[in-house]
Amino acid sequence: MFNGFLTTLFRPFTYVISEFGRVWFMLMETAYWTFRRPFKFNNLFKQMEFVGVKSLVIVIITGAFTGMVLALQSYSAFRRFSSEGLVGATVALSMTRELGPVLTALMVTGRAGSAMAAELGSMRVTEQIDALTVMALSPVKYLVVPRVLASLLMLPILTVIADFTGILGGYFVGVKLLGINEGVFISKMVKYVGLDDIYNGLAKAAVFGLILSLVSCYKGFYTKGGAEGVGKATTEAVVASSVTILISDYVLTSLMF
Amino acid sequence: MDDTTIRIVDLHKSFNGQVVLDGIDLEVKRGKITVIIGKSGGGKSVLMKHLIGLMKPDKGEIWIDGLDITKLNERELNRVRMKFGMLFQEAALFDSMNVFENVAFPLREHTRLPEKDIKRIVEEKLKAVSLLGFTEKLPSELSGGMKKRVGLARALALDPEVILFDEPTSALDPVISLTIEDLIKETQMHLQKTYVVISHDVAGMFRIADTVAMLYEGKIVASGTPYEIKRSSQEAVKEFLKATKIPGFAGGEL
Numbered sequence: 001m002f003n004g005f006l007t008t009l010f011r012p013f014t015y016v017i018s019e020f021g022r023v024w025f026m027l028m029e030t031a032y033w034t035f036r037r038p039f040k041f042n043n044l045f046k047q048m049e050f051v052g053v054k055s056l057v058i059v060i061i062t063g064a065f066t067g068m069v070l071a072l073q074s075y076s077a078f079r080r081f082s083s084e085g086l087v088g089a090t091v092a093l094s095m096t097r098e099l100g101p102v103l104t105a106l107m108v109t110g111r112a113g114s115a116m117a118a119e120l121g122s123m124r125v126t127e128q129i130d131a132l133t134v135m136a137l138s139p140v141k142y143l144v145v146p147r148v149l150a151s152l153l154m155l156p157i158l159t160v161i162a163d164f165t166g167i168l169g170g171y172f173v174g175v176k177l178l179g180i181n182e183g184v185f186i187s188k189m190v191k192y193v194g195l196d197d198i199y200n201g202l203a204k205a206a207v208f209g210l211i212l213s214l215v216s217c218y219k220g221f222y223t224k225g226g227a228e229g230v231g232k233a234t235t236e237a238v239v240a241s242s243v244t245i246l247i248s249d250y251v252l253t254s255l256m257f
Numbered sequence: 258m259d260d261t262t263i264r265i266v267d268l269h270k271s272f273n274g275q276v277v278l279d280g281i282d283l284e285v286k287r288g289k290i291t292v293i294i295g296k297s298g299g300g301k302s303v304l305m306k307h308l309i310g311l312m313k314p315d316k317g318e319i320w321i322d323g324l325d326i327t328k329l330n331e332r333e334l335n336r337v338r339m340k341f342g343m344l345f346q347e348a349a350l351f352d353s354m355n356v357f358e359n360v361a362f363p364l365r366e367h368t369r370l371p372e373k374d375i376k377r378i379v380e381e382k383l384k385a386v387s388l389l390g391f392t393e394k395l396p397s398e399l400s401g402g403m404k405k406r407v408g409l410a411r412a413l414a415l416d417p418e419v420i421l422f423d424e425p426t427s428a429l430d431p432v433i434s435l436t437i438e439d440l441i442k443e444t445q446m447h448l449q450k451t452y453v454v455i456s457h458d459v460a461g462m463f464r465i466a467d468t469v470a471m472l473y474e475g476k477i478v479a480s481g482t483p484y485e486i487k488r489s490s491q492e493a494v495k496e497f498l499k500a501t502k503i504p505g506f507a508g509g510e511l
Contacts, residue, residue, distance in 0.1 A: 127349040134309050134343045135363050136335035 019240075023218050026140070030148050030214070033141035043146040051112045051147075051213075052154035056161065062107050063162035066099050067091055067169030075178050084178075088185035089192035091170030092163075096193060096201045100163040102249055105155060105208035109241045113216035116147050117237030120220025121230035129221070144221065148213040155209030156202040163198065200256045204249065211248060212241040262287045262419055262451045263308065268317030270303060277303050279475030281317070285419075285468075290445055290452040292462040294497070295472030301455040302346075304472065305423055308453065309341055310334040321419075339367070342412030343421040347428075348404035350396040356383070356407050357392035363414045382410040385444060402433035409440065413448070422454040426461050434458070438465050459501040463487070471497065 074090040120143055123129050132139040167189075174180045219237035223229045263285035270278040277300040285291045295301050306312040307319060310326055318325045326337050350359050360379045364370060370378070383389045386406035396404055405425060412420050425441060426434035442465040445452050456462045463469065463483040470480035473493040479486055486494060 126347055126352075127345045128351055130306075130311055131343070131345060131349040131351075133311060134338060134341065135366065136338040137366055 022222075023214060026144065026218050026221070027210075027214055029140045030144050033138055033145050034149065036141065040142070040146065043142065044149055047146040047150035048154055050115075051108065051150045051209075052157060055108050055111055055154075055158055058107050058111060059104055059158045059162050060165050062103050063095070063100065063165035064169040066103060066162075067095055067166030067171075068173045070094055070099070070166070071170040071173035071178070075174060075180070084174075084180050085184035085188050086192075087174045087178075087180055088167075088170065088189035091174070092167050092189045092193045093197060095163045095166035095170070096197045098201070098249075098253070100159045100166060101155075101201045101205040101208060102245065104159045104162045104205060105212055105245050106242055108151070108155065108158065108209075109212045109216070109238055109245065112151070113212045113241050114234050114238050116213065116216040117220035117223075117234045118230055120144075120217055121223035121233040124221065124223045125226050125229060139221070144214075144217045147217055148210065151209035151213035152206055153209075155205040155212075159202055159205035163201065203256070204252050207248065207252060208245050211244050215241040215244060260287045261285065262321065263453070264318075264320040265304075265308075266318040266320070268304070268307060268319065269315045270300075270307070270312065271315055276475055278307075278314070278317075281472075281475070281477055283470055283477050283480065285451060285453055287451050288449045289467035290441070290454065290465055291468045291470065292454045292456060292466040293470045293472055293477075294456060294459055294462060296497070297457055299472055300475055301457075301472055302423060305421055305453070305455050308421060309338060309343060339415070340418045341421060342415065342417040342419070344405065344408045344412050344423065344425060346423045348396070348401075348408035350404055350407055350411070352396045354395075355392065356388065356394050356396070356399070359396070359407055360410045360414055363411065367415060378414065379410075382413050383407075385413065385447075386410045386440060400433075402429050402437060405429070405437055406440065409444070413444065416448075417450070419451045419453065422452065422456075424456055424458075425454060426456065426458050434461055438462075441465055459498060473497070 070091045071087055074087050075084055078084050078086050078090075120129070123143070129139045129143070132142055171185065175182045175185050216237040219233045219240065220230075223233040225232075261284045263283075265281050265283040268278050268281040269276075281304060283293075293301055293304065303312065307314055307327075308321075310329070314327055317327065319327050321337055322340070324333075324337060326334060329337065350356075351362065354362065357379055360382055361375050364375045364378060368375075379392075380389060383392065386409050388403060388406050388410065391399070391403070391407075396407070399407065422441065426437050429437065438461045441452065441454070445465075454462060454466070463486075466483050468480060469483050469486045470477050471486065471489075471491075471494050472478075479489050479491050479494045481489075487498065489495065
């Protein structure tokens with residue numbers, strides 16, 4: 001009985017650990033197939049378009065409004081110390097180091113990660129993945145590799161765009177609406193934001209891209225149980241990716257800065 | 258040349274303690290249609306997934322052309338899989354590709370044929386299943402019976418030695434079922450390949466089978482020509498045939 005109690009108590013932990021292990025195996029398999037011929041550039045470009053180009057609008061909107069609200073909030077805080085001039089630097093640092101990569105990753109998870117899980121999930125339940133295996137082709141090479149590579153490549157690019165539109169949004173609110181001196185706004189920003197801040201943010205974005213695509217593909221790839229299973233896999237993909245992104249964000253940040 | 262393509266020896270498989278295959282012994286003859294009949298949920302699909310290496314048995318051997326495929330790794334298995342084509346229950350067409358691309362897919366992936374040869378082969382295969390005018394359609398625009406015909410054309414594309422059919426007539430109306438059965442028989446007569454069909458549709462499958470094997474409670478309880486099976490004195494066989502109520506079948510009304 002005590003044994004049963006322990007099993008119940010530790011079930012969530014064993015579940016998380018075994019899931020982590022399986023995702024790790026999928027990562028290894030993905031890495032193996034990435035460097036095996038023949039290379040399918042068509043599939044890769046298609047996924048890059050899906051993950052990257054089609055996420056542009058949502059990333060621009062997210063970046064712009066985040067920058068704008070950051071300017072608004074930091075202005076009201078800095079005004080108490082009469083240091084409104086720091087708004088530009090604050091917006092730029094927050095965007096490049098933290099909010100650019102994280103919010104981009106979360107938005108892409110919602111848009112593209114969920115679609116990856118749903119697509120692979122429905123391919124699983126309609127036996128299309130088995131059909132690939134039966135044709136002596138690796139489903140990981142055909143389905144997972146292009147999605148993971150595309151996300152790994154596109155997330156940093158999307159993050160640059162989010163950073164830029166965020167700073168632009170901050171500039172618009174700070175300088176044009178709240179009347180901060182333009183010269184001060186920009187000079188403080190240039191003084192306090194280094195290239196390291198941007199690079200580290202982009203490295204994080206690449207890791208987030210890997211996480212969201214790998215977790216989403218994993219959830220879709222091992223879907224069970226018809227339409228309901230596909231729905232469940234999609235939900236789990238978004239939740240698991242987002243949580244993993246946020247946790248790894250802390251770990252990466254503590255290692256980098 | 259040995260006339261046995263596939264030999265299954267004492268195959269066992271359980272899922273979470275539930276026994277599904279309990280010592281299967283079966284021989285599949287080269288160039289013939291072997292039909293495995295049995296109840297839905299009785300392990301037919303599991304048996305078929307073992308034949309092509311999608312599942313590993315707990316115990317037992319599957320010999321295909323002198324190789325025990327249960328002992329092979331994924332790369333060696335892929336070499337064996339090249340001898341197989343498979344028609345899935347729901348056809349499993351790639352829904353991002355149209356009919357032509359679906360049938361061309363195995364050719365494009367496994368051969369270096371120029372595009373005009375691929376086009377010729379695809380058209381030939383689609384003609385064999387009477388779907389030549391549908392090359393541009395997407396799977397979502399096709400009926401269930403048409404999907405299965407495209408699935409058959411795709412399975413035939415690389416001229417495999419063995420073709421597996423997973424419930425080819427399930428979820429189809431009787432008329433379409435009949436055309437699919439005829440198509441299976443016609444292509445087999447024409448190509449002389451080994452066909453393995455799993456089905457619970459007794460009447461239809463007895464029309465086309467050379468050999469029928471009955472799967473019951475994880476074992477092959479009877480196997481022989483359709484005629485022999487109809488005359489079988491085995492309780493399980495009689496009961497199964499009786500349920501189909503086909504005139505002339507054991508237990509059915511005459």
